[in-house]
Amino acid sequence: MSGTSLVPPDSSGQLKPLQELPLPETVSYAPHTIGWVFIAVLLLAALGxxxxxxxRRREKQRYRRVALSELASIEARLASPHADREQRANALAAIPRLIKRTALAVAPREQVAALTGGEWLAFLQRTHGRFDAGSGALLELASYAPPDVVAGISDGDAAALIGHTRDWIERHHVEI
Structure with missing residues (x-):
């Protein structure tokens, strides 16, 4: 079959006037009415x-991300098997300072800076914290006790304090 053509020869010339069927024009995806353009502009504006x-919300919440990152660093220092008592005391003492700096990031300095003891604990509870008398006592101990006493805080109490701190940083809401 090589050399044979499947197309019969046009001996009579009848096929010469025939031509290919024209293809239809491609359909445009562009809107043809002004209403669709108006809707597209509105949707783009709404998206913007x-x-x-x-x-803007993400920028307002940046302080939370920074505080949570610092808390994770403190937690890693506490969990380190190479941490001695001084490093442990420094890490635990950093927790109350972190909470105070976080509160100062969103609340007026006049309302927060001078709070200590029971007033500070009441502020933390009022701003949706899970701090209770026990964790409040641990905060006060970590803030003001000598390093030897702070280093003696048990692993369970330290983990609870870190959990309460993380919860407060993630959920607090300060009404001004």
Whole structure:
């Protein structure tokens, strides 16, 4: 079959005037009415506004991410098997300072800076913290006790204090 053509020869010339069927024009995806353009502009504007508000909210919450990162660093220092008593005391003493700096990031300095003891614990509870009398006592101990006493805080109490601190950083809401 090599050399034979499947197309019969046009001996009579009848096929010469025939031509290919024209293909239809491609359909445009562009909108043909002004209403669709208006809707597209509105959707793009709404998307832009939503992105702007999302970015703004993310920037407002940056202090939380920084505080949680610092808390993770403190937790890693406490969990380190090479930490001696002084390093442990320094890590535990950093927790109350972290909470105070976080509170100062969102609340007026006049309302927060001078709070200590029961007033400070009441502020933490009022701002949606799970701090109770026990964890409040641990905060006070970590803030003001000598390093030898702070280093003696048990692993369970330290873990509970870190848990309460993480919860407060993630959930607190300060009404101004």
């Amino acid at each position: 506004v939503a992105l702007w508000f999302g970015w």
